[in-house]
Amino acid sequence: MTAKITQIEVEKMVRHWLATPVNSYLGSDYGFDKHALLFTPLTMNAADEVIAKLRRDVPVLEMFPSDSINLYSVPLSPDKLHFILGIGDMALDIM
Numbered sequence: 165m166t167a168k169i170t171q172i173e174v175e176k177m178v179r180h181w182l183a184t185p186v187n188s189y190l191g192s193d194y195g196f197d198k199h200a201l202l203f204t205p206l207t208m209n210a211a212d213e214v215i216a217k218l219r220r221d222v223p224v225l226e227m228f229p230s231d232s233i234n235l236y237s238v239p240l241s242p243d244k245l246h247f248i249l250g251i252g253d254m255a256l257d258i259m
Contacts (some may be wrong), residue, residue, distance in 0.1 A: 171254065175251075175254055175256070177222050178218070178249070178251060181194070181222055182244070182256065183196075184196065194221050196214070197217075200214070201247065201258075204240055218249075219233070220252055225251070228251065232251065233244060235249055235250070236249075246259070
């Protein structure tokens with residue numbers, strides 16, 4: 165019998181990764197570095213780097229096609245952005 169990973173379990177894994185600061189596990193760079201996303205110019209490849217790190221840290225995401233994981237930003241005011249991580253048909257608020 166093979167176990168199936170559900171969408172809810174994938175969401176829990178990704179939410180754990182988002183809630184874990186980078187380098188908080190001894191000897192591992194596991195975790196989300198929100199400062200790297202916030203303090204880099206928007207023209208840089210910061211979103212691609214965040215997605216690549218997410219795929220490295222949460223290996224179950226390798227089963228998703230590369231174009232099904234996206235990071236979006238929505239301007240809220242002249243100096244504030246809201247970030248959304250899209251995985252398949254899931255949308256997770258980052259900050």
